[in-house]
Amino acid sequence: MASPSTRGQRRTATLLLSPFFVLFTVVTLAPLAYAAWLSLFTTRTSGLGFGGTENVFSGLDNYAEALTDPQFLDGFLVVAAYCALYIPVMIGGALVLALLLDSGLAKARSFFQLALFLPHAVPGLIAALIWVYLYTPGLSPVIDFLKSGGIDISFLSADVAVFSAANIAVWEWMGYNMVIFYAALQAVPRETLDAAKVDGAGAIRTALAIKVPMIRPSIALAVLFTVIGSIQLFTEPKVIYSASSAIGSTWTPNMYVQTAAFQNNDFGLAAAASLLIAVFAAVLSFIVTRISRRGSKP
Amino acid sequence: MLGLATLYTLLPLTWLMLSSTKSREDLFGTNGFSLGNEIHLAENLEQLFAADDGVYLRWVLNTVGYAGVGALLASLFGVAAGYAFDKLVFPGKERLFSLVLLGVMVPGTAMAIPLYLLAAEAGVVNTFWSVFVPGLVFPFGVYLARVFSAAYVPDEVLEAARMDGAGEFRSFCRVAFPMMAPGFVTIFLFQFTQIWNSFFLPLVMLSDQDLYPVNLGLYVWYSSALSQGHPEDYLLAVVGSLVSVVPLIIVFLMLQRFWKSGMTAGAVK
Numbered sequence: 001m002a003s004p005s006t007r008g009q010r011r012t013a014t015l016l017l018s019p020f021f022v023l024f025t026v027v028t029l030a031p032l033a034y035a036a037w038l039s040l041f042t043t044r045t046s047g048l049g050f051g052g053t054e055n056v057f058s059g060l061d062n063y064a065e066a067l068t069d070p071q072f073l074d075g076f077l078v079v080a081a082y083c084a085l086y087i088p089v090m091i092g093g094a095l096v097l098a099l100l101l102d103s104g105l106a107k108a109r110s111f112f113q114l115a116l117f118l119p120h121a122v123p124g125l126i127a128a129l130i131w132v133y134l135y136t137p138g139l140s141p142v143i144d145f146l147k148s149g150g151i152d153i154s155f156l157s158a159d160v161a162v163f164s165a166a167n168i169a170v171w172e173w174m175g176y177n178m179v180i181f182y183a184a185l186q187a188v189p190r191e192t193l194d195a196a197k198v199d200g201a202g203a204i205r206t207a208l209a210i211k212v213p214m215i216r217p218s219i220a221l222a223v224l225f226t227v228i229g230s231i232q233l234f235t236e237p238k239v240i241y242s243a244s245s246a247i248g249s250t251w252t253p254n255m256y257v258q259t260a261a262f263q264n265n266d267f268g269l270a271a272a273a274s275l276l277i278a279v280f281a282a283v284l285s286f287i288v289t290r291i292s293r294r295g296s297k298p
Numbered sequence: 299m300l301g302l303a304t305l306y307t308l309l310p311l312t313w314l315m316l317s318s319t320k321s322r323e324d325l326f327g328t329n330g331f332s333l334g335n336e337i338h339l340a341e342n343l344e345q346l347f348a349a350d351d352g353v354y355l356r357w358v359l360n361t362v363g364y365a366g367v368g369a370l371l372a373s374l375f376g377v378a379a380g381y382a383f384d385k386l387v388f389p390g391k392e393r394l395f396s397l398v399l400l401g402v403m404v405p406g407t408a409m410a411i412p413l414y415l416l417a418a419e420a421g422v423v424n425t426f427w428s429v430f431v432p433g434l435v436f437p438f439g440v441y442l443a444r445v446f447s448a449a450y451v452p453d454e455v456l457e458a459a460r461m462d463g464a465g466e467f468r469s470f471c472r473v474a475f476p477m478m479a480p481g482f483v484t485i486f487l488f489q490f491t492q493i494w495n496s497f498f499l500p501l502v503m504l505s506d507q508d509l510y511p512v513n514l515g516l517y518v519w520y521s522s523a524l525s526q527g528h529p530e531d532y533l534l535a536v537v538g539s540l541v542s543v544v545p546l547i548i549v550f551l552m553l554q555r556f557w558k559s560g561m562t563a564g565a566v567k
Contacts, residue, residue, distance in 0.1 A: 035412035
């Protein structure tokens with residue numbers, strides 16, 4: 001029944017898909033399965049420490065331990081506080097900048113787009129290094145400047161650390177999202193805008209009543225992608241952590257995982273916590289795809 | 299407003315540039331947004347490449363291997379798979395594709411520990427491969443490639459190639475792949491930045507300094523400057539950051555049109 005052409009297509013499909021799927025199995029599916037298996041065991045030191053360690057099957061104990069460990073849960077609270085601070089500022093900023101660029105007030109559009117996008121070309125770790133220098137008393141011109149204005153602020157203290165981490169992320173991502181919003185704004189039909197102008201709507205009214213609602217799907221997506229990215233928060237706090245005694249080694253969920261694995265050698269717990277983070281992120285991603293599908297259907 | 303925002307994005311980079319030209323005394327002694335008392339850039343660069351027997355250059359080469367070669371292969375595999383999903387007929391297609399989407403949903407950082415555990419079991423921790431191989435897999439690239447294939451490769455062209463007697467594989471290599479070239483560059487850029495940015499995975503996998511990518515090396519310099527009070531490492535980390543960022547910025551400037559199209563394609567996902 002299979003004609004030569006469909007047979008050829010199948011053979012070629014196998015050929016083209018194999019490299020990806022072989023590697024995908026090795027790098028994603030197998031580690032997930034292995035971590036799921038390991039998460040069901042706890043390493044115990046037997047007896048009085050003689051006879052080394054043994055792996056004991058412990059069922060879902062590791063999951064229960066992670067989910068009831070205040071340090072792990074606090075990590076999610078930190079991420080939540082971080083999101084509450086970071087997302088409105090970053091998305092709002094990106095939106096306002098995109099609207100300004102689009103409104104025709106701005107000359108030299110491509111200059112501004114590039115200048116604002118530039119931080120995104122800087123790897124997160126280096127961005128964090130730069131900012132932590134700018135946060136460090138004695139080195140930072142920013143602190144000296146604020147001090148001369150009578151403001152004494154310690155960017156590396158526990159109360160301000162969430163703000164400091166969020167600022168690095170705003171710096172990295174605002175221009176990126178602005179480019180996306182700007183591209184979406186370009187797709188708003190010009191006739192609609194002209195009609196609004198004829199009806200006597202000013203620039204600000206047009207922006208709020210027409211442009212923003214029309215690019216709402218892009219905004220919703222950007223917000224959700226940002227939340228998913230935030231769950232993975234690791235690099236910036238890790239760098240702040242080494243400069244500041246104020247934040248702990250389990251400050252974010254991923255830092256908790258790293259500490260569980262490499263300071264406490266509790267790989268079962270680390271595997272369980274990793275999988276919980278992955279599941280949480282996957283659920284959020286699923287919501288993202290749902291929303292984007294709704295967004296793409298007019 | 300735009301001006302203020304530009305100031306906000308550019309000032310830290312200005313600080314990085316200025317600081318790289320300073321001597322150690324000036325780095326700690328002069329204002330961060332002004333020039334130091336003497337231009338010290340050449341000496342700093344010399345020190346950077348001489349430090350620890352030239353380990354910085356090794357890190358750069360490692361990073362080119364991990365990110366450059368890794369992203370090249372990942373995009374190749376991704377484009378091949380995405381094309382197959384878009385244009386070829388085979389059983390179980392949509393089920394396989396939902397597996398790819400599952401891969402898109404699982405975040406990279408959360409995979410680091412599971413990968414480490416498996417690599418430890420396989421005995422490949424602290425090797426080049428333990429960081430290189432994970433970079434070869436880019437499920438979002440497969441997704442994008444499917445979108446690009448649908449947009450760039452008209453079915454009629456493939457029909458014509460088939461009529462002329464070209465086999466399926468030949469049609470992909472000779473006809474479809476060149477048409478997907480802009481998509482290929484976009485996917486490459488995405489994965490390249492992702493690998494270049496990755497920090498958790500190398501941190502977990504590598505203990506041999508000679509295998510570090512630039513990011514991890516800079517981090518180690520930076521934390522030893524803090525924890526062991528090596529002020530000279532401060533300067534190395536600053537200059538090292540500048541040297542590794544400048545080529546990236548140049549690449550981004552050159553390839554503007556690709557990342558812009560990729561971002562918007564990704565955003566309407």
